[in-house]
Amino acid sequence: MRWLFHMKSFAKATAALKRRLGSRVVHTDEAARREASFDSSKILFEAAAVIRVRREVEVGIVLELANKFRVPVTTRGRGTTLTGAAAPVQGGWVLDTLALDKIAIDGESGMAHVQAGAKVGDIQRAAAAQGWFYPPDPSSKEYCTIGGNIACNAGGMHGGKYGVTRDFVVALRGFLPTGEFVEWGTATKKFSAGFNMRDLWIGSEGMLGVVTGVVLKLVPQPAARWTLLTSFRDETTALRAALALFRQHVQPAICEFLDRESVLCAERATAKTIFAGQAGRPVILLELTGTQLDVKEQSAAVRAWAKAHATAHRVARDRDEAEELWAVRRKCSGAMFELGDAKLNEDVVLPMRSYVKFARFLAALKRESGLHIPTFGHLADGNLHVNIMYRRADPRESRAAERAVKKLMETVVALGGAISGEHGIGLAKTPFLRIQHSAAQVRAMQAVKDALDPRGILNPGKMFNVFRVWEHPRMDVHLPWDHK
Numbered sequence: 001m002r003w004l005f006h007m008k009s010f011a012k013a014t015a016a017l018k019r020r021l022g023s024r025v026v027h028t029d030e031a032a033r034r035e036a037s038f039d040s041s042k043i044l045f046e047a048a049a050v051i052r053v054r055r056e057v058e059v060g061i062v063l064e065l066a067n068k069f070r071v072p073v074t075t076r077g078r079g080t081t082l083t084g085a086a087a088p089v090q091g092g093w094v095l096d097t098l099a100l101d102k103i104a105i106d107g108e109s110g111m112a113h114v115q116a117g118a119k120v121g122d123i124q125r126a127a128a129a130q131g132w133f134y135p136p137d138p139s140s141k142e143y144c145t146i147g148g149n150i151a152c153n154a155g156g157m158h159g160g161k162y163g164v165t166r167d168f169v170v171a172l173r174g175f176l177p178t179g180e181f182v183e184w185g186t187a188t189k190k191f192s193a194g195f196n197m198r199d200l201w202i203g204s205e206g207m208l209g210v211v212t213g214v215v216l217k218l219v220p221q222p223a224a225r226w227t228l229l230t231s232f233r234d235e236t237t238a239l240r241a242a243l244a245l246f247r248q249h250v251q252p253a254i255c256e257f258l259d260r261e262s263v264l265c266a267e268r269a270t271a272k273t274i275f276a277g278q279a280g281r282p283v284i285l286l287e288l289t290g291t292q293l294d295v296k297e298q299s300a301a302v303r304a305w306a307k308a309h310a311t312a313h314r315v316a317r318d319r320d321e322a323e324e325l326w327a328v329r330r331k332c333s334g335a336m337f338e339l340g341d342a343k344l345n346e347d348v349v350l351p352m353r354s355y356v357k358f359a360r361f362l363a364a365l366k367r368e369s370g371l372h373i374p375t376f377g378h379l380a381d382g383n384l385h386v387n388i389m390y391r392r393a394d395p396r397e398s399r400a401a402e403r404a405v406k407k408l409m410e411t412v413v414a415l416g417g418a419i420s421g422e423h424g425i426g427l428a429k430t431p432f433l434r435i436q437h438s439a440a441q442v443r444a445m446q447a448v449k450d451a452l453d454p455r456g457i458l459n460p461g462k463m464f465n466v467f468r469v470w471e472h473p474r475m476d477v478h479l480p481w482d483h484k
């Protein structure tokens, strides 16, 4: 009954919106609504309308009317979030930003001026065409938008050396939940005028405003790259070895770890061998970037390190071979579904000093739970992707997964880490927010939300309300970025 009431009141508001923006912008047909009713978490809700804005100013109109009629608005980039952050959990309108996709590179200042719906891979290519580099590279970069990356403070494999999305955002513009236009920062490398609202928006998961335009800092394209594949006797040896490398002040652009289960899944899924003759061994994939001289010096140190610590190592012959290795790595996450039809996909972060303790904890968690928990991640920034795989129809496995994820989060926080390093909270991590944050911290975040969004219309139901994803059915749907 309550749902029916909402749908009816939303219908009145949607009619008003159609009058303002026209039916080429406001879509209420079933196909459009269904497509916007879920994200990569694959939990289905029900959007009352999809608004495909074509001009930034339309975002303000949408929010103004949403406030007037109290309609929930969920901003959407490409819907690749794995946490449910882009799913319209309370129905209402989905604000689709994909058509705001302009990209302009300022080659003199080394900045990119882009709209929120621009695809991250396209930004990287546009920058590269002028000799610049935009380092944050989520594995979903050929699909996801910069607006989504800002909202989640997305990371990727380059985090350790270069940083994450936050480290490259110079200025933002967009609309407050009330529909007022704002600009946070200017296209300058320094800005100290007033509260840093720009950084408050970054990582706010679409709850404090809608980003429409962004200025990004770029760095020069590195002149040289060098890629090395190493394999290790076991996981603990690999993690210890990585720490030994960092102690030598070697700063790889990428330092990706794949445990043995991740290696096997990626190999089976791609029908490619990651490291011939080293089947079933954990690997670390390393990339050095910099000037020819830097890379030459560091690669000599890394080769010596590999000889001392790894069971085998191999330098990629050329860029094509290196790209093949990275492509196998990028398939890793999807490949795990051979181990179970359900996954609790966690992107925890750990202080480096606790790597070995954490490896022991994971081994014990696998034994106790009886579940497959393939783990891979970015060793140079402590961000590990722990994938708890289970069969949804099996009540024992489902319960074991639920217990395992809770224990994982408690352990990560006890070790001084964080429950998410790049995906954010959304719906999926809501049961653990209060493990990470004290009551005072959560209250402070809620106070900010209430101040900027007094009617609670922007992405309601996320972050603070507890939602147990494992209690909800997942749709049987194939998304373009899913592994085939």
Ligand SMILES: Cc1cc2nc3c(=O)[nH]c(=O)nc-3n(C[C@H](O)[C@H](O)[C@H](O)COP(=O)(O)OP(=O)(O)OC[C@H]3O[C@@H](n4cnc5c(N)ncnc54)[C@H](O)[C@@H]3O)c2cc1C
Binding pocket: 039, 040, 074, 075, 076, 077, 078, 079, 080, 081, 082, 085, 086, 097, 116, 117, 137, 138, 139, 140, 143, 144, 145, 146, 147, 148, 149, 150, 151, 152, 153, 154, 155, 156, 157, 205, 206, 207, 209, 210, 211, 212, 333, 422, 423, 459, 481
């Ligand atoms: C195969 C795969 C690999 C992935 N790999 C990585 C990875 O390596 N690193 C990583 O960090 N993430 C990764 N992700 C997660 C996901 O791609 C990122 O979170 C990404 O930032 C989401 O971008 P999107 O455009 O799809 O946003 P959406 O999923 O549409 O939205 C995500 C959140 O951003 C908000 N939002 C979107 N646009 C705006 C805007 N303009 N203004 C305000 N809020 C907005 C939404 O409301 C929502 O809360 C991966 C996902 C998949 C499916």
